Structures are given as C-alpha cells and as structure tokens.
Amino acid sequence: MIAILLLPGGLCAEDFTSRYYDLREKEIRKFNADLFAAGEYYRAITEARRYLSLFPRGAGSEAMAKSIGDAYLMSHEWADAVAAYDEFFMHFPVSPLAGTATFYKAIALLKQGGTAEAERLFQLILSGADREKKGEAARWEILLLIRQNRFEEAEKLLKDQMLRPDIEKEAGQIEELLKAKKGARYKSPETAGALSALLPGAGQFYNERYRDGVYSFLLNTLFILAAYKAYESDNYGLGAILTLFEIGWYTGGIYGAVGGAHKVNRNIDEDHFRIGIGRLNLRESEIGRPGGVSLMFIYPF
Amino acid sequence: MNLLPFIRYIRRFFQKNLVHRDARGLLPFILPPGKDRNHSSHRFPAAVVILAAVFLWSQATLADETLLRGPGKTTRTTVHAKEPAIGKAGIPEEIASAPIHFYQHFLSHQWGRSCAYYPSCSNYGLLAIRKHGALVGSMMTFDRLQHEADEAGTAPPILTGGQIKIYDPLENNDYWWYTTSHSKPAPPANMK
Numbered sequence: 406m407i408a409i410l411l412l413p414g415g416l417c418a419e420d421f422t423s424r425y426y427d428l429r430e431k432e433i434r435k436f437n438a439d440l441f442a443a444g445e446y447y448r449a450i451t452e453a454r455r456y457l458s459l460f461p462r463g464a465g466s467e468a469m470a471k472s473i474g475d476a477y478l479m480s481h482e483w484a485d486a487v488a489a490y491d492e493f494f495m496h497f498p499v500s501p502l503a504g505t506a507t508f509y510k511a512i513a514l515l516k517q518g519g520t521a522e523a524e525r526l527f528q529l530i531l532s533g534a535d536r537e538k539k540g541e542a543a544r545w546e547i548l549l550l551i552r553q554n555r556f557e558e559a560e561k562l563l564k565d566q567m568l569r570p571d572i573e574k575e576a577g578q579i580e581e582l583l584k585a586k587k588g589a590r591y592k593s594p595e596t597a598g599a600l601s602a603l604l605p606g607a608g609q610f611y612n613e614r615y616r617d618g619v620y621s622f623l624l625n626t627l628f629i630l631a632a633y634k635a636y637e638s639d640n641y642g643l644g645a646i647l648t649l650f651e652i653g654w655y656t657g658g659i660y661g662a663v664g665g666a667h668k669v670n671r672n673i674d675e676d677h678f679r680i681g682i683g684r685l686n687l688r689e690s691e692i693g694r695p696g697g698v699s700l701m702f703i704y705p706f
Numbered sequence: 707m708n709l710l711p712f713i714r715y716i717r718r719f720f721q722k723n724l725v726h727r728d729a730r731g732l733l734p735f736i737l738p739p740g741k742d743r744n745h746s747s748h749r750f751p752a753a754v755v756i757l758a759a760v761f762l763w764s765q766a767t768l769a770d771e772t773l774l775r776g777p778g779k780t781t782r783t784t785v786h787a788k789e790p791a792i793g794k795a796g797i798p799e800e801i802a803s804a805p806i807h808f809y810q811h812f813l814s815h816q817w818g819r820s821c822a823y824y825p826s827c828s829n830y831g832l833l834a835i836r837k838h839g840a841l842v843g844s845m846m847t848f849d850r851l852q853h854e855a856d857e858a859g860t861a862p863p864i865l866t867g868g869q870i871k872i873y874d875p876l877e878n879n880d881y882w883w884y885t886t887s888h889s890k891p892a893p894p895a896n897m898k
Contacts, residue, residue, distance in 0.1 A: 657848025
C-alpha cells in the first residue's frame, strides 16, 4: 500500500529534478550569452566556468569552454585567451568547434607577437577539412607571408585551386598588395651604419631622419673640435673626458643609424600590413556566442 | 638631504684656491699643474672626487624594472625579473651608471622633469646599461640622446604622471638584435 502510494510521488520527484536540471543548465547558458553580448566578458567567463563545474558533460560544455577563450579574446587578454583555448583543446580534442577555436587562438598568438606559431595554426586550418574559417585563415596567412616578404609562398597560396573559392573575392586586392610590397624601398642597415661611420650623421640622412643627422653631425664635430683644442692646450684630462664622450656620440650615432634603418623597414612592413588588413576584410571577424547570435570581433592592429 | 650648501662651498673653494686662471668654471682638478698651482693642491679635489664617487655608489638605486615593460604592464613584471639577461651589474656597469646617477641626484632634481620621453633619457640609460652591460648600454644611451628629434614623429605618445610623453622604450631600439625568451609565445599545449 505504501509502495503504491509513494511510487507516483517518486516518479514526479525524478521528473521534477531533471526538469530543474535542464532549466538550470539553459539558464546559465543564456545568462552567459547575455553577459557576452553586453560586453561583460569577465562575468561571462565566470558563468561559463560555473556551467563547466556544474555540468561538465552538459550539452553546451564545449561551447562554454570555447566561450572562455572568446571572452578573453574580446577583452584583448591574449595570453589568457591562448591558455583558455589550450584548455578547450585538452578537454574537447575532437570538438566540431576546434577549427574556430584554432583560428582565434592563432589571432591571439598573432597579437602576442608569435607570428610563427600563428602561421603554423593558420596552415593547420588550411590543411584541415573545416571550411568555416578557411577563407579568413588563408587571407591571414597570405598577409603574414607578404609581411615577411615571402612572396613566392604567398603567390603559391594565392594560386592554390583548393583555396581559390575561399579567397576569390579578395584575389585582386592580394595581387595589388603583393605588387606594392615588392616595390617597397627598404633601407639597408649596413649602408646606414657605414655612412655614419664615414661621416657622422650621414647614415641618419640616408634613413631620411634629417634632424637626427644634423644633431649627430654637430655633436660629433663639436666634441672632436673641443677634444682637439684641449689636447692642443696640453689639457689632457679634459681632452680624455671629451674623447670618451666623442666615442660615445660616434658609436651611438652608428648604432642609431643601423637601428634607424631597421625602424624604417619595420614601418614599411607595418604600413603594408595595416593596409592589407583593411583591404582583405580582416579588420573584423565574427565570434559566434553560445546563444546563436554572432558578435563582431574587431582587431585593433 | 639638501646638498646645495655643500656644493656651493666646494665651488667657492675651487674658485678661490685652485682654478686655473684661463679655465675658471671648468673642471679645475683635471687641469695640468701650472705655475700658479702646486702639486699638493691636487690632493683635495682628488679626495672630493673619490668621496663623491663612493657617495654616489652607496646611493645608487637599481633602475625601475617596471620601466622595461612599459606603462600598463607594471603589475606583471616580476615573472621575468630573474632572467639573467636583464640585470647585468658589475664594476663597469657601476662606472658607466655613475654619471647618470650624478645627473639624477644633483642636476635633474634642480632642473625638474623636463624630458619629453618615457622612460626619461637618464632612466633609459640606466636600463640600457643594466640590460646590455656598460659598453652597449652606453652606446644606446648616446644614441637615445641623438635620435630624440625624429623619434617624436613616429613613436606613440602616452599619458604618464599627468603628462603626455613620447614612448620610446628599450625594446624600440634593441628589437632588431635582442630578443628575450619571454617575448616568444609558449609552444601550444595539447594541440592536435
């Protein structure tokens, strides 16, 4: 009799528990999505971690784990984003979201200055079957190759028939970028250094840093003259001090000329890179939040 | 500690007793012994120089480690502070840093913070010497003093201490030959 009375109640309790479980799971996912959409990335991370703690095998655990990396990426915490994506790969190595996560990890690495590692990940995406981010990865890869003046590899990728449909729209722009970069006029650090060694300030003039060149020339001239005058008047102590300073100006000038040439070259590379980001539509990328609506991630390069 | 009266006293002493007639105001103790000077008069300035050097040495403070990282990154600087490449300190480095310490202790305080760059040229010099040693560090310091004019056109401005300054850290001037291990990204873990 007791069993007959309790059985329906037990069934109800179980049903209620599972319904509560579902409700709670959906509630956290929705709240995480809302926080993400509102730009409350750190709170979204907290909710995602709460979800993963409560429902480690839940339906949305993969998306939640990835959303932690996305949230760090959106808040420009590159190292944390990389660590979060690594954690995602560790727990969900065969997830269908792995391709997208790899792409965003590459972006985070790129922002950290790890061009080589980012490039490796882009190539991983290009050689994989996941087509979602293939086009963007191909454009990034080509742009990185152009940045490093690896023109042959960039052209090879551009002509790749397998990738062509993904980059067809930007193919013309890529060709223009290649042409412009090939014609870029770099400065030779060796020439700049040699010129400054021959005539202080000449290397800076070669680098088109004219004011630096004038200062370097004047400082060297004045100190050489002052040291000469000091020695001439048998003032060897002062002469030695002035000579020491002159050695500093002279070697510093050569160092500055070599470094200046490198800086000019770096600026050329960065300018072309920035132009490329704009022309190849890489300034923005969609990050799909767990709720289903996507957000635009803007690269502040 | 106000050292101005002491400096004034030393200056008056030199002007009164030791300064060469043709070089008043220059460094008097390095002048050659002339007919109006005797050899015994060299002992006092030499002692002053040695005492000043000892004083500066004892007062010397290490350059601010956080300046190596730039603004906004100061809270995360201790991680790599033990890296051997950062923190060269020996007798040559102390000697090379001494004029900068002298400038910071005695001159900069009187002139005020006028450097338009961040880190300031003197701090940059200390950091460069500490990071790359006496020779390369000194060379970079002299380079910094020369390349200020055109750098302002390309380097980014930053707001620090309520002032807008031009951001020109060491990394902007040694990136083409010096890379630290922490600047490279960690190898991907658990990547397929």
